[in-house]
Amino acid sequence: MPTEPETYRYEQIASQVMHWIEQGTYRPGERIPSLRQMSQQQSASISSVLQAYTLLENRGFIEVRPQSGYYVRDVPGKSLPEPEISSPSLDPNHVNLHDLMMRIVRDSLNPNVVQLGAAMPNLELLPTERLNRISARLVRTADPTLHQYLLPPGLEPLRVQIxxxxTQWGCDLLPGDIMITSGGIEAVDLCLHAVCKPGDIVAIESPMYFGTLQLIEVHGLKALEIPTNPREGLSLEALQFAIEHNPIKAVLTISNFNNPLGSCMPDEKKQELVELLARHDIPLIDNDVSGELYYAGKRPWVTKAFDKKGLVMLCSSFSKDISPALRVGWVAPGRFKSQLEWLKFTTSSATPNLSQLIVAEFLESGGYDQHLRRIRREYSRNMALISQAVTRDFPGGTRVTRPAGGFVLWVQLPDRIDALELYTLAQRNGISLTPGALFSPSNQFFNFIRINAALWNIPIERALHRLGDMVSALRSR
Ligand SMILES: Cc1ncc(COP(=O)(O)O)c(C=O)c1O
Known part of the structure; x- marks a missing residue:
């Protein structure tokens, strides 16, 4: 039997230490176990522990103090608190954000700004070379079926891979339970279409990714914002209350690494959520586009794992880890499967054949897990560096989330500074960010910004420094 590769062991140890740091077992400035203690505790060689600690040191989480040991790194002088649980109004609202969104989309096309706005994955962390090789080979086969419609539910080998x-997310899905879509956003769109009609109320996490708010706007639905905790996600008590007082037709969540909050609902709470909705026969549309991008520990489960009534519609895509341009997403729609297949066929017929084949072959040929391990490490490191820069450069009174996965950071500006004003000022100074106004139909987050933490480099470090100065200037004004 092959022995477990050493790299895997040191990564496990690094993940364990990261988990302790995130959960507060070891706080900034505290000493973590010595190399010897850790090697005994974990039954690992000293060299594996050393390798793990070096990795964490390089990623900026710990530092070595000569003659003393390894310590959790602190940001000198201060650490920023997290935003509090959101407290939106009790009434549902129509969404009207398209003008603002299109203005921000147009601005984001400007190549001359430092991009801290759009939640784009880091291009250097996509498996471009392998994707190019696979697509060149597929195109060379000159197989005419490449150019044929691939009708719903989509490419079978890809559904087999998914x-x-x-099983790693706690789910027992069959290939026949899955339908391929053109990106995750189409999956959510079709689900809303299947279970809601204009005027219906959809309960959502608050804040919520603006792309899905746009879908609510397009379908003429009303959004009922539910208080959401920056670590653990949707408040189930508040949701229960909302269900008792409103005819809610569907609930929309990003239970793993919400965009923009970074919250991740604990698995036991996911089960409670699914059971609560099952008692009221309400469908749950859960958008899991970033579930694979956890920084430490193990893959969080999906709500679908607890679905006994076929009410959970699990949506996802390969846009954040393989390629957003291929536009390959999928949905496991439970009892709404035939409706979704009909809607997919009616609205877009098929997802491009070549894209599906490329992703299927990438998954089949192995190396996806290794790729994921690498990008998780990088995103975790970049998030730590960006969070440290915000902590260092932004004035007191700022609050910031502590995501355990994904690559967006949610920042609450001090003294009720208007994030749209900061947006305009930053844009004039060559920096893009996403203002909080986009993440709520009732403008709950006018004093928040979302920062893309996928990438770390010197221009970004400088841009964050300048942004911090702008926030200070707006504050003192
Ligand atoms: C939460 C969330 N859902 C969906 C999408 C869009 O996914 P796709 O590009 O696969 O349609 C994004 C992209 O930013 C996202 O953040």
């Missing part, structure tokens, strides 16, 4: 992976 079903195999689903």
């Amino acid at each position: 079903a195999r992976r689903a």
Whole structure:
């Protein structure tokens, strides 16, 4: 039997230490176990522990103090608190954000700004070379079926690969339970279309990714914002209350690494959520586009793992980890499967054949897990560096989330500074960010910004420094 590779062991140890740091077992400035203690505790060689500690040191989480040991790194002088649980109004609202969104989309096309706005994955962390090789080979086969419609539910080998992976998220999916879509956003769109009609109320996490708010606007639905905790996600008590007082037709969540909050609902709470909705026969549309991008520990489960009534519609895509341009997403729609297949066929017929084949071959040929391990490490490191820069450069009174996965950071500006004003000022100074106004139909987050933490480099470090100065200037004004 092959022995477990050493790299895997040191990564496990690094993940364990990261988990302790995130959960507060070891706080900034405190000493973590010595190399010897850790090697005994974990039954690992000293060299594995050393390798793990070096990795964490390089990623900026710990530092070595000569003659003393390894310490959790602190940002001198201060650490920023997290935003509090959101407290939106009790009434549902129509969404009217398209003008603002299109203005920000147009601005984001400007190549001359430092991009801290759009939640784009880091291009250097996509498996571009392998994707190019696979697509060149597929194109060379000159197989005419490449140019044929691939009708719903989509490419079978790809659905097989997704079903195999689903066991890692606590799910027992069959290839026949899955339908391929053009990106995750189409998956959510079709789900809303299947279970809601204009005027219906959809309960959502608050804040909520603006792309899905746009879908609510397009479908003429009303959004009922539910208080959401920056670590643990949706408040189930508040949701229960909302269900008792409103005819809610669907609930929309990003239970793993919400965009923009970074919250991740604990698995036991996911089960409670699914059971609560099952008692009221309400469908749950859960958008899991970033579930694979956890920084430490193990893959969080998906709500679908607890679905006994076929009410959970699990949506995801390969946009954040393989390629957003290929536009390959998928949905496991439970009892709404035939409706979704009909809607997919009616609205877009098929997802491009070539894109599906490329992703299927990438997954089949192995190396996806290794790729994921690498990008998780990088995103975790970049998030730590960006968070440290915000902590260092932004004035007191700022609050910031502590995401345990994904690559967006949610920042609450001090003294009720208007984030749209900061947006305009930053844009004039060559920096883009996403203002909080986009993440709520009732403008709950006018004093928040979302920062893309996928990338770290000197221009970004400088841009954050300048942004901090702008926030200070707006504050003192
Ligand atoms: C939460 C969330 N859902 C969906 C999407 C869009 O996914 P896709 O590009 O696969 O349609 C994004 C992209 O930023 C996202 O952040």
